[in-house]
Amino acid sequence: MKLVIAVVKPFKLDEVREALTAIGVQGLMVSEVKGYGRQSGHTEIYRGAEYVVNFVPKIKLELVIPDAQVEQVVDTIGKTARTGKIGDGKIFVANVEQAVRVRTDERDEDAL
Amino acid sequence: MKLVIAVVKPFKLDEVREALTAIGVQGLMVSEVKGYGRQSGHTEIYRGAEYVVNFVPKIKLELVIPDAQVEQVVDTIGKTARTGKIGDGKIFVANVEQAVRVRTDERDEDAL
């Protein structure tokens, strides 16, 4: 199984979730993060003082999926979240060794 | 070392933390996530408009533990967080290669 971590623009959340549901993803976790990246660095003025905006609000998705689904999921997120403008975000994939569904104690791919 | 990521119902947090402390876990991180899963999908009405509630508030626990403790930790979380009702959550385990305690620069299992 793989853990997919995707950072996307906040307003893309709904679209991405729908696209993932459409390809059979059944669960995921969402949280807000402040993102630092190439998009950062523009300046704003607050009470007359110029400052650099380092952090931009982003949505982080985390989902664990069977190995077989990785490519499709990464592609789907990538395509849906893409606007072509700087700050579209990243997708990372890491390995997951175990998964448990708390309710039933089912294990691994059955738990997803 | 392993990273255990557990998503549980918010009101189970305290119980789970206590159970983990009881088996010797000394540290963890907690954050709120919005969960999408089988529990999602009921409808609510807001100002006369029906809509699907896709996201349910969940608590995410992240803790890094020595390999030897994995089974016990996973079991403990599972047992404590279980209500038997849909939406109880998941536990995922991934591998961690390094750990550092910032204060002392201790490494790996000493750092946990």
Added chain:
Amino acid sequence: MKLVIAVVKPFKLDEVREALTAIGVQGLMVSEVKGYGRQSGHTEIYRGAEYVVNFVPKIKLELVIPDAQVEQVVDTIGKTARTGKIGDGKIFVANVEQAVRVRTDERDEDAL
């Protein structure tokens, strides 16, 4: 590539970010977590009732970096975030198998 997860004291965020930028890190994610650890456990009184403060606010940094940078990044975070007082936090390193830049569909180290 590696995913570095660092938990640090909130007021260290800026310093750490600057130090990381200085060594060439180009992106990261920040979020608040409640930390449980050795620092926990002091008591406070709320409306006359004594209670144990189990959770302390912490900042979690997540960044994916090329393998070659791991040591430098871990060292930098460690040095910058250190105050020497309990609760300074942890740094964990896990393996990442894929990375994608959403905007360009660049892959792996190019995506960071």
Added chain:
Amino acid sequence: MKWNKHLLTAAIAAAVVAAPATGFAQDADPIEAAVAAASAETAYIMNTLLFLIGGFLVMWMAAGFAMLEAGLVRSKNVAMQCTKNILLFSIASAMFYVVGYNVMYPGDDGWVVLDYVGSFAGIYETQAVGGGSADDGYSVASDFFFQLMFCATTASIVSGTVAERVKLWPFLIFVAFLTGFIYPIEASWEWGGGWLDDMGFSDFAGSTLVHAAGGSAALAGAILLGSRIGKFKDGRVQPMPGSSLPLATLGTFILWLGWFGFNGGSQLAMGTIGDASDVSRIFVNTNAAAAAGAIAAAVLTQLLYGKVDLTMVLNGALAGLVSITAEPLAPPVWMSLGIGAVGGVIVVFTVPLLDSLRVDDVVGAIPVHLFAGIWGTLIVPLSNGDASYVVQAIGTFAICAFVFVTSLVIWGILAVTIGIRAREEDELAGLDNAEIGMEAYPEFSKTAMTS
């Protein structure tokens, strides 16, 4: 506010003359005159005080609108909403002074078009320091203060409907027209002694003159702006829950409180036992209508949807208040309860109705102010024998139509010139960022789950 300015002055002057005559011998004894003068002085002071208290209570409603709307928009637009609300009040204060007041009260010969359009000639001239005479019946400055607040209220109503997508400066320019011209002109028809007043139209404190007017201007804006991105997706209504229901609740309580000034002050006098008693009666009726509106909305949402909808209850209370505003004096309390309850019912049914018409009214201002305002105005004859259903209908229609059309024109001109709608990406990122450059709650983690 059943009387307009000059009528009031005349009436009080008459009272001052008449009063002593009743209880006294007929000769113009200097002592009698002294008693009468003392009475007239007291009346002047009390009337002025009513305007001042009423005025500051209505001013407080500007804060109520700000909090209600700040609570009902999403967090990414809250700072923008606060900015709009404090600036619209400021602009109304300036415009009503510079041109509005004299447009609204042309007096007998200040009309440009007799009984239809007042004079744009001048600013409001204050009396001299220490000035004022018992014959005026009240301090003109206190009346100006009071009337100004009504003008600002009209603008506050618009702010909520067009939220989350309108650009700041075009909105403020619209407010300048609304408070300098549109509102004063239509208000002059009734309170300035214009054609609706001549016809016998009755709108005590402004269910139509203020609330339905504000609602009409809001409707025009909502139509031209279009709905927020994602609000009506795939034929379904997408709720976009407000960021802070306690702020919305606070706003509603503020408005409820302010409304005692709105309706009570519109008695325009409390220098006699009769007037003081009537102001009291108005307070009681106003409170009853608000309560009934809230209860009706609570019961109805429970029955229809299985749960009480707090935002509907808040809207319901306000709709009750708007409903009773056209005639808060005449009805017995039980009738006020009924009138207010219908207001609450109207809200519960027309909020989804507007949605189904694809009109995106962020805070429910159109149901509350326009629809309940119409209801309140049309039902006046039920308790007030001097009013007629036909005239009420004519007046309501005339004012709503006038405000709607002129607003449509102004919004339209703004739309084709400087543009009224924020860019798509700005709307998505939130207007706080794009227009104000600061966040309302910069430290809190937010995950806007619009679905």
Added chain:
Amino acid sequence: MKWNKHLLTAAIAAAVVAAPATGFAQDADPIEAAVAAASAETAYIMNTLLFLIGGFLVMWMAAGFAMLEAGLVRSKNVAMQCTKNILLFSIASAMFYVVGYNVMYPGDDGWVVLDYVGSFAGIYETQAVGGGSADDGYSVASDFFFQLMFCATTASIVSGTVAERVKLWPFLIFVAFLTGFIYPIEASWEWGGGWLDDMGFSDFAGSTLVHAAGGSAALAGAILLGSRIGKFKDGRVQPMPGSSLPLATLGTFILWLGWFGFNGGSQLAMGTIGDASDVSRIFVNTNAAAAAGAIAAAVLTQLLYGKVDLTMVLNGALAGLVSITAEPLAPPVWMSLGIGAVGGVIVVFTVPLLDSLRVDDVVGAIPVHLFAGIWGTLIVPLSNGDASYVVQAIGTFAICAFVFVTSLVIWGILAVTIGIRAREEDELAGLDNAEIGMEAYPEFSKTAMTS
């Protein structure tokens, strides 16, 4: 409110007759009568105005309770708390009109049980439009408005104690009984000229009649409801910190402001120099007691716990206000400071006391309103020579016992019929979800760390 309705009327009528007699020749000269009539008219207007200003200030306290309680409950119950508070005020407004007012003021021959239970016969009848006579001393509608707000206050007190676990509709039904019957009956004993008034009981603005009564009803509810899940775990008290201390602070400031109307308005008259001066004196004493309560709580929590506890300071200010409410006129300022300070001390000691008794009072309403209310009532004879400690004790006990028992009965009947407590899973998920179906702060990430 030291006088009840008919006494007041008599007193003013007497004053009207007496006043001219003093400075004048004895014959009933028409001019003298004119002067007297003008004076009586002014007094009528001023008395009415006091009721109206006092009334709207006390109405504003409903918002204060709403904000205080919204700030002191956890975020998952905030929308529910707002809903309860706006609806309880609405229901009180309806019930006091439909039945409460006439129960509370039976007059001389409206009693069902003489001096104990007023008539349930009828609704409150407003005077006619333009009605009112100088002989009444004030507009009855203004008095109704003012009294209604006290009735609603009693219900607001209950709302906070039973928060976070009570179901919406059972709570609202309880409020209907409380505001329609329980409060009006006990209030009639004193302010309606019933047996406590006859006995010489003294409770100027309602330390016991309003506050301890509300606190007693809350206590009954808290006992029957039981404590929130997890509040008393393994024999330890588990703090459940409120979601927003600035809202709680705002609520306290609102209540502080409203209390000037509560106590000042209870002078019931400001048509003479003496009355106006007394209202002023009341304002000063009320403010002093609040200040002393806040300071006492701050100093005491610093000494006891090593840190100032803001929630205790807020409760302390309110306890100071409740303490002075039974006699805000007679004490010199330094005594008011002392009385208020003791109120603050009471709060600091009785909040943990209640916890140790396993009574779960979410916002501290029982210490503030019941305990400080009792203190304030019992201490009246210190400054007011007309009051006796024994009678004060009897009155306080009678009212608390009556309200507690009747509340227990109503809560009990509700508990065994429709149930008063939310289901465990609803309580855990938050009442906002279960009862209202919407979140108070839907966008903010929350991690409720109850431990």
Added chain:
Amino acid sequence: MKWNKHLLTAAIAAAVVAAPATGFAQDADPIEAAVAAASAETAYIMNTLLFLIGGFLVMWMAAGFAMLEAGLVRSKNVAMQCTKNILLFSIASAMFYVVGYNVMYPGDDGWVVLDYVGSFAGIYETQAVGGGSADDGYSVASDFFFQLMFCATTASIVSGTVAERVKLWPFLIFVAFLTGFIYPIEASWEWGGGWLDDMGFSDFAGSTLVHAAGGSAALAGAILLGSRIGKFKDGRVQPMPGSSLPLATLGTFILWLGWFGFNGGSQLAMGTIGDASDVSRIFVNTNAAAAAGAIAAAVLTQLLYGKVDLTMVLNGALAGLVSITAEPLAPPVWMSLGIGAVGGVIVVFTVPLLDSLRVDDVVGAIPVHLFAGIWGTLIVPLSNGDASYVVQAIGTFAICAFVFVTSLVIWGILAVTIGIRAREEDELAGLDNAEIGMEAYPEFSKTAMTS
């Protein structure tokens, strides 16, 4: 407040005597006397009422400061800010009673140093219950109540500037000195009939006596405290955005509302047609200046920075209010707009100026209260022919210098004894934790992105 206490009394007494003389025959007829007495009684009541209404409106400003400051500090210091604000008001209430009032109003022979330092002898003695005589012109208790609120306002101003780093108890001790001694002494120079009053200094409602004084005390504190950690890093100004702009907006609206009491009440009388009219005029001018300040700040930040800065707009409105406070009666409305607009401009330019001087003023209180206060006082002669620019400059300088120096001494003594600044780690973790032991928003996830 252009007159001090004894002058007012004299003036009213004179009016009471004079008034009947004008319209009557010359002999002291008892009936004439009766009419005059009735008028005097009415005037007494109305004057008292003005103090009471004005007083509760200014009391409400304490809540405004609390909300404004709670909204403008970071969430980790919000509970501390609330604590400071409710306690400073409480302490001011106590200190002004215990010593301040008599220092401020020494009367003719209560001076320790004639015309410079009043007597520290005693507490404020209230009149007896039912007391008060028409010759006083108003209830002294109502005046005390009103004046107390001004004293508390001075302290509220300081609270915002020194936020986020000052320790609680040292701050409160400073407040005790400020409200018990520093403010009353300088205020006695003008409103107590001291040397500035003798010299012809003019400060109607306290642009300098209250606002610039509060700002001077704040400046002294800010200098001795130093800036917050990280505020001026590497020579750059680091913005530290406030936690809740809607709360800050609410606070501003509250202050705006309260200011009608602040300026309007400072007329000190509304028992005559002239006074009632003047109060009205003041309301209009006060509102105009606030509106103009807000608009000026909006336009200017748009022009300078490309976006409207909401916090500057809020500060701008307040600066407009401060600017008009020295003379809210004399100017015509257009001049009030101008005076207020300059206030808004001052804020926009001096907020960054202070930053560049490395003075860390968390909420902008020094630009708003000190700089706009000076502006407002200096410009009085433009509309008020009785004032002279030289005397205005002397008075402004004298008061600011006196308050600044004495504050510096008190802050300094506190600094070297118990220390005024929180420990570095406490400041970093937030004062809520260190000083209050509770969080303002315990449930919300926060990520303070100071950069």
